Amino acid sequence: MMMLDWTRRAACLDLDPELFFPISMEGPSQSQVERAKHVCGGCPVREPCLEYALTTRQAYGVWGGTDPAQRRELVSRHDREAEPARHSPAA
Numbered sequence: 001m002m003m004l005d006w007t008r009r010a011a012c013l014d015l016d017p018e019l020f021f022p023i024s025m026e027g028p029s030q031s032q033v034e035r036a037k038h039v040c041g042g043c044p045v046r047e048p049c050l051e052y053a054l055t056t057r058q059a060y061g062v063w064g065g066t067d068p069a070q071r072r073e074l075v076s077r078h079d080r081e082a083e084p085a086r087h088s089p090a091a
């Protein structure tokens with residue numbers, strides 16, 4: 001499988017993937033999510049990781065320090081901001 005270049009420097013490379021992909025994002029799994037986000041906080045490739053997750057619309061897990069709800073919010077905010085430009089009449 002091809003590895004994206006930035007993933008070689010990922011702080012989570014040798015960690016248990018279950019930490020980043022808990023069964024749920026709520027309840028008892030919430031502390032797991034917070035631990036994963038803490039790892040992301042010190043990760044040197046946090047930006048490309050988040051960019052990748054947003055452009056590929058990753059629906060599960062913690063990516064770039066965000067959970068799925070936070071990414072949905074970022075995507076919808078981005079779409080809202082792009083909306084007027086898309087519909088503005090040509091000058």
Ligand code: SF4
Nearest residue numbers: 010012040043049064
């Ligand atoms: S930002 Fe988080 S999920 Fe992304 S590579 Fe770094 S540690 Fe892993």
